[in-house]
Amino acid sequence: MALNRLFIANRGEIAVRILRTAKRLGLETVIGVSEADRESMGAEMADRAVVLGPAPSAKSYLDERLIVHAAKMTGCDALHPGYGFLSEKAKLASLCEEEGIVFVGPRPETIDMLGDKLSARTMALQAGVQTVPGTDHVATIADAKHAAEQLGYPVVMKASAGGGGRGMFMARSAEELDISFEHASREAENAFGDNRLYMERFVERARHVEVQIVGDGEGTIVHFGERDCTVQRRYQKLIEEATSTALPIRLRRKLHEAAIRITSFAKYRNAGTVEFLYDVDREDFYFIEVNSRIQVEHPVSEEVTGEDLIARQLNVAAGQGIGLSQADVHFRGHAIECRINAEDPFNNFMPAPGRITAWTPPSGEGIRLDTHARMGYLVPPFYDSMIGKLIAKGRDRSEAIERILKAIRDFRLEGPNTTLPLLSFVATHTDFRENRITTRWLEDKGLPDFSKA
Amino acid sequence: MTENEKKMTAVVKPEDIESLIELFEASDWDEMHLEIEGLELFLSSDPKARIAAQPQHPTATHASASAHAHATTPQGMGHLAPPPTPAKEVSSAPEGCIAVNAPNLGTFYRAPKPGAASYVELGQSVTADMEICLIEVMKLFTSVRAGTAGVIREICVDDAEMVEYGQTLFYIEPA
Numbered sequence: 001m002a003l004n005r006l007f008i009a010n011r012g013e014i015a016v017r018i019l020r021t022a023k024r025l026g027l028e029t030v031i032g033v034s035e036a037d038r039e040s041m042g043a044e045m046a047d048r049a050v051v052l053g054p055a056p057s058a059k060s061y062l063d064e065r066l067i068v069h070a071a072k073m074t075g076c077d078a079l080h081p082g083y084g085f086l087s088e089k090a091k092l093a094s095l096c097e098e099e100g101i102v103f104v105g106p107r108p109e110t111i112d113m114l115g116d117k118l119s120a121r122t123m124a125l126q127a128g129v130q131t132v133p134g135t136d137h138v139a140t141i142a143d144a145k146h147a148a149e150q151l152g153y154p155v156v157m158k159a160s161a162g163g164g165g166r167g168m169f170m171a172r173s174a175e176e177l178d179i180s181f182e183h184a185s186r187e188a189e190n191a192f193g194d195n196r197l198y199m200e201r202f203v204e205r206a207r208h209v210e211v212q213i214v215g216d217g218e219g220t221i222v223h224f225g226e227r228d229c230t231v232q233r234r235y236q237k238l239i240e241e242a243t244s245t246a247l248p249i250r251l252r253r254k255l256h257e258a259a260i261r262i263t264s265f266a267k268y269r270n271a272g273t274v275e276f277l278y279d280v281d282r283e284d285f286y287f288i289e290v291n292s293r294i295q296v297e298h299p300v301s302e303e304v305t306g307e308d309l310i311a312r313q314l315n316v317a318a319g320q321g322i323g324l325s326q327a328d329v330h331f332r333g334h335a336i337e338c339r340i341n342a343e344d345p346f347n348n349f350m351p352a353p354g355r356i357t358a359w360t361p362p363s364g365e366g367i368r369l370d371t372h373a374r375m376g377y378l379v380p381p382f383y384d385s386m387i388g389k390l391i392a393k394g395r396d397r398s399e400a401i402e403r404i405l406k407a408i409r410d411f412r413l414e415g416p417n418t419t420l421p422l423l424s425f426v427a428t429h430t431d432f433r434e435n436r437i438t439t440r441w442l443e444d445k446g447l448p449d450f451s452k453a
Numbered sequence: 454m455t456e457n458e459k460k461m462t463a464v465v466k467p468e469d470i471e472s473l474i475e476l477f478e479a480s481d482w483d484e485m486h487l488e489i490e491g492l493e494l495f496l497s498s499d500p501k502a503r504i505a506a507q508p509q510h511p512t513a514t515h516a517s518a519s520a521h522a523h524a525t526t527p528q529g530m531g532h533l534a535p536p537p538t539p540a541k542e543v544s545s546a547p548e549g550c551i552a553v554n555a556p557n558l559g560t561f562y563r564a565p566k567p568g569a570a571s572y573v574e575l576g577q578s579v580t581a582d583m584e585i586c587l588i589e590v591m592k593l594f595t596s597v598r599a600g601t602a603g604v605i606r607e608i609c610v611d612d613a614e615m616v617e618y619g620q621t622l623f624y625i626e627p628a
Contacts, residue, residue: 032558035618051617052558059557060618065591066558073560073615095591355471378471 003027003078003102003318007071008046009092010082011061013388014294015042016372018080021310030074032067034060036380041372050074055382061085064092071101078102078317080310084384087293088115104317106269106292107217113266114290124287127265129258132277132286134200141181144199145174151201157181159188160196167191170202205280205438208232209244210273210291211259212301214312216321217269221260224301224309225331226252227273231426233349233442238419239426240297240337242304245397246435248283255285262290271298271313280438296339296389299370303335303393334400335393338408338423340371342385345422345450353381358414362407366393366400379416387418397435401427425450550624551601555616559588559595563612571612577605579625586622603627 005028008015015031019042022029031046036055043049050070053060060066064086071079079101081087090108097103105111114120121131135147137160148155148171157180159167167188169180181197189195212224228244229237247255259274273295275288298309307329315323343349359375371388373379379387390407394400405427408420426432426446437446546552555561563571563586573585579599587594607624610616 050558050615051619053618065593069560069590070558070615354474 005076007076007079009067013370013372014082019045032070068095080104083293102317111292127261129287154202156202157184161192161194203279207278209278210275214271215268219264219267221264223256242300299391300335300337334397336400336404337391340387341419342379342416344417351385352417353379354416356415360412362410367407550626552621553623555620559590561610561616562587601625
């Protein structure tokens with residue numbers, strides 16, 4: 001079944017990205033926009049743009065009934081949700097199913113199962129993939145010491161009823177564990193009225209690695225390699241790379257296999273990402289979660305494989321399978337992506353919406369820019385602050401770094417404050433260049449150094 | 454601290470908000486707080502004030518669902534016509550008439566059910582609270598009221614056609 005007309009239920013750079021591939025493949029396109037985006041690049045590129053509702057997302061991009069109604073009434077046979085907004089809401093996928101519109105993504109049941117952390121974790125264990133080692137409830141200090149010896153120090157005591165960092169106490173030795181256990185029990189009791197504790201191994205130096213996969217929904221999975229997204233601030237990624245040069249080669253293969261095991265077990269359909277935490281000291285990785293959508297950072301995987309992941313998504317959605325096998329996926333070079341956000345890195349990342357008054361993007365060998373912005377564009381205050389993604393590819397990591405650095409410096413962008421100065425600072429920092437970073441690096445070292453510079 | 458509260462009866466467009474922001478930036482005011490029919494705008498030159506204001510103002514502005522009129526996008530495929538200018542929109546309205554706009558995207562129905570008589574006909578007098586059409590979204594029907602007492606001077610959309618948010622459905626000449 002070939003697709004004819006695609007509805008794009010998103011905005012910003014990802015709408016433009018989806019439209020580019022859809023047009024190349026000869027699909028007709030309709031985009032649903034909010035009032036604030038009626039003159040956006042996506043609205044111009046699409047064959048037709050319909051205004052769903054006013055600027056606030058709740059009345060436009062987050063209303064699945066409006067979106068499916070618009071898709072149906074404009075004669076679309078498929079719907080691409082992009083990322084964010086409703087992309088991981090099973091309700092949108094099931095509403096599409098009910099209306100006979102192909103949802104470009106996983107089945108609603110899969111989205112639900114993977115969206116719940118506990119059920120995803122259980123599934124990973126069933127598929128034979130390890131999560132962060134830990135215990136069930138630990139009742140006494142003697143039990144705790146025994147468990148800590150099994151897991152290896154440092155460990156962290158956590159309150160069963162806890163969350164948000166409360167009721168968590170780290171211990172590096174048996175002596176510290178005495179104190180931590182006591183503190184954790186007391187805080188658990190005081191804060192949550194439930195003194196039950198459990199223990200997890202504490203990963204002191206962690207990196208974020210993830211595997212891009214595409215599944216056919218029948219259990220066949222092709223991976224497109226791993227990405228390293230260790231440069232983060234408050235769990236928000238700033239810089240992403242493919243492949244990960246921090247990971248030993250023997251582990252890369254194991255990581256890909258683990259991602260395939262989990263998603264094959266789930267008979268995963270369409271594009272997805274399996275996220276892992278990599279323990280630098282133990283040289284081991286643990287499953288975190290599956291993101292059941294195309295991700296912001298997908299271009300770095302495209303750059304090193306020469307693949308168009310949106311085209312693969314549409315292929316699967318059309319019922320034509322993934323369209324290639326693992327042996328067809330080859331990796332060449334290294335790619336780095338920087339997220340350019342309209343945020344002020346000198347002022348605690350304050351959102352900085354406003355009009356772009358100067359716009360001369362960089363160009364050159366290996367440079368790609370995914371964006372919906374242009375000269376005169378007003379970054380609206382209603383949505384996330386991303387203006388675009390700058391991507392550089394090189395033969396190896398150091399060439400990719402040189403290219404991205406030059407591109408960042410060449411980028412003439414005036415009007416809103418952006419993260420460009422910070423991105424340039426990170427790309428010149430020795431820790432980043434030598435790849436001696438962890439997920440804590442930006443907040444603990446990078447940002448303090450940046451504010452001193 | 455300067456606080457300017459303005460009462461405006463005019464409708465607010467994104468360009469108006471931009472102009473307000475530009476005005477504010479050019480001024481020496483510290484803060485500006487503006488509320489117009491479901492829209493609330495809070496501007497401050499102090500970043501801390503913006504943070505403090507956030508809990509009360511989850512988004513910077515709340516545009517009202519009936520905020521403004523715009524020209525219809527033609528049904529069927531084809532390239533999107535260039536966005537109409539506000540001046541054009543105003544001039545397309547019959548003289549002295551008030552537009553009734555779609556509160557959201559949906560399917561426009563002139564009658565309460567298939568085969569039934571239309572809610573209103575051309576030239577008919579209506580009261581402000583009279584239902585004049587239905588907008589359907591996934592089998593959920595919302596009735597639209599006239600909002601103004603007067604005479605129906607134009608019915609802009611065919612029955613069972615899709616309408617977009619803000620699209621003009623009727624023109625009413627106030628009594």
